Amino acid sequence: MNPFPRCFALMSVFAALFGGVGGYAQSAGDYAITHAKIFTLAGPPLEDGTVVIHGGKIAAVGAALEISAGVQVIDAKGLQVYPGLFDAVTQMGLREVGSVPATVDTTEVGSFNADLLAATAVLPSSAHLPVTRAAGITQVIAAPASGGLDSDGAGSQIAGQASALHMAGWTVDEMLLRRSAAMVVIWPSVETHSFDFSTFSVKEKPFTEAKKEYDKQVDQLAAYFEQARHYAQVLQAASGASFARDVKLDALAPVIRGELPLLVFADTAREIRDSAEFCEKQKVKMILAGGTEAWKMKDLLRSREIPVILRPTLGAPPEDDSPYDRMMTQPEELRAAGVKVVFASFDNSFSRRLGQQAANAVAHGLPHDEALKGVTLYPAQIFGLDAQLGTVETGKTANLIVTNGDPLDVTTEVRYLFIKGQLTSTDNKQKALYEKYLNRPKPAR
């Protein structure tokens, strides 16, 4: 078997497209999207509105705007404009084929890896980017993770820095929205069950024993943060005292100074409570990722103003006796309690289900505009990127989508997509394969 079937796959894409790399083709210039219904998310939708794009930014949004010469006009009559969707936790570009470790760069060895940076390993020509883009996703957070086939169950507690990325660019530098958007902490969990590959079975551990290990890991994390705090103090003091530089502790300094949020992966009520206490004590800004049992801690999350990036709503509930719709009713329960709710795929190949995840929360009570903001404005806000992104407003970066319907629904098509003000192709490997085989001649019998 050919060890690199991916090459063939990519070649077929090259053949099918006209010079575009995996569907990546952008045209710079000035644009006016006219006669569209514009969901600005900064106010009520504009019927029959115009968006003018100039120099990569939204230059104007309004009802009857004058369009200067030389501007490419896109007549969007019957179509709708939205801010591009934002997937707040992915492994975009870090994992190509899940089962092939050679193509996976999500998980490093060692417990504390604060100096690792997701953007370093993002593959700009990954086939996942254009495929995901076709679903209207214009920016993502790519986060290092923990676990995986190669990690033998071990995983980092500090996994590294997540990067905010535009979903297009010839190089990672062109994709960068923010190189370091958050520090990823994988909160320990009480592991009463572990998987033993030698016997291919689940090993059970008494609760007290598992809890002891959990406490130890939490203590280690706290001790490491103390060390980082002292280190940061020495760094800032500039007293001339000599000390050994430590690249890992260096990387934690922005967290200690309160400049970089912690993106904490925690799911059970215990993990959420303990991690929130930890962040309070360490005086660091926390974003909760996962939140399977966030509803149990909603008061704490509200009072500490901790936003939640929820694991996919279409997943199974945590317990056999959980209500069957627990994951889908949770977003509205949290919102009603005053918690900011954001949706994410926690994946790359399922990133295109982002809108569907949010839609299912709407089906279970979440107001539609809250769901829409949960995949656009709110992720931008929690990562401090809302001055640039998240709404259709003058002055913001023009990451926009033009659709034939609700971007949360499963039957909607993205007709035009703009990233940094450039009309960006939604062609991709899958579309190319479709067109290729759609035109396959009937085989001779």
Added chain:
Amino acid sequence: MKLRILTLGAFLFLSFAATLAAREKTSPAAAVYAAPSVILIRNATILTASHGTIDKGDILIKDGKISAVGGTLKAPGDALVIDATGQFVTTGIIDCHSHIAVDGSVNEASVSVSSMVNIADVLNSDDISIYRDLAGGVTTANILHGSANSIGGQTVVIKLRWGQPAARLPFEGALPGIKFALGENPKRSNLRAISGSDRYPATRMGVEETIRSAFTEARDYKKAWDDFNKRAAAGEKNLLPPRRDLKLDPLVEVLEGKRLVHAHCYREDEILMLLRVAKEFGFHIQTLQHVLEGYKVADEIAAAGTGASTFSDWWAYKVEAYDAIPYNAALMTKRGVVVSINSDDAAEATHLNQEAAKSIAYGGLTRDEALKLVTLNPAIQLGIEKRVGSIDAGKDADLVIYNHDPLSAFAVVEKTLIDGLVYFDRAKDIAGRAALEKEKKELQEKAAKAREQEKEKEKKPQDKKEEKKAEEKKPEGKKPEEKPKPPQGDQLEGGAK
């Protein structure tokens, strides 16, 4: 959390997930709410799956069967009337690839031909996934063995009759099946390193050879029995019957068309390989499962009269899934293949209506064609289309009532009926939650009290010093969320992908 991610990766490849599923069950009470012999569902938007959409129509159910469908129907005075004004009704969703309701592992992975084992022997009617899938509108599921073997175990079609004993689950009269598997899983590409298996085969060549060998044996075995039966029928005395072979019996049934083959496959080459081998031995491949590259050889699949049961938009979890396209279902449909969309996963099954709807955008299927992907088409693939799969007079009253258009991501199932009985009722589920919570709390308190009493008993013979020590050691009260929690099969995306 860590374990979940770890196992998620590991279980992508073989359905060992279910080995994790053996755990304490806390099952909601049996959910058959009403059993009147006549039910009238009134004033609904009816998506028939066989003859389009009826905008405002009624469905009359008598003794578990649909007795009439149409505009305004009359029902006897004692009929239960369900007012479905503003609601949508479809026939029950049929999942052509499921691993729910199985007790323990779905893989007998130790041998390459495991046709002697049968999933029907290990049905577990207590699996909460049955109820959750019902809540997603699923009424019938094809319960398959895993994909660890070139020729896997025997399979069974069930109705999701939650609350009934296991013996009541199998779909009466549905032909039994058998699982085949091609490609990475049976050759064990992805887990060989960690599972340390040297089991044959390790290549796609070996997979073909395994199937060819098994059917060569089965053909000889069948001939021996046919000869014996013929001679016995002719009145010959003192005949010695051939030795029974439990591995070959099901393969003979395949050769005789009495058992349907459901073959897990991915790549175009292995799809054609299987169709060739089947043709050579004179048996039929009923469905190709997953079949993510089916779009590349759709004409050949159509010519073989073989069905294709695929995913909506899964891809890139392994190399053989790297050329997967979400247009697969639509393209194969256009080329004349009977196509279904399946779940392979308990959680995925709860929104198959949404997964089917994606083919409207990916490949331009009509609404009717999209709905058929999870109703009439899987019924045809399982040979049960005379009983289920569409809303037509005479068919089983397996129906789903939604509050919104089911071909969208915004619909919630209000009621699911099987054989005219309401097995899922959302309003009743919600109304019953407080009582369940209360019962759970009482049980937990009772358990905590019992633990305390146990401790008291242990303390009694000891002196006061010991008592003090024991008090210090007293662990904190165990809260519900601290219950030991094994990873759930259905969270692992772990089916037999």
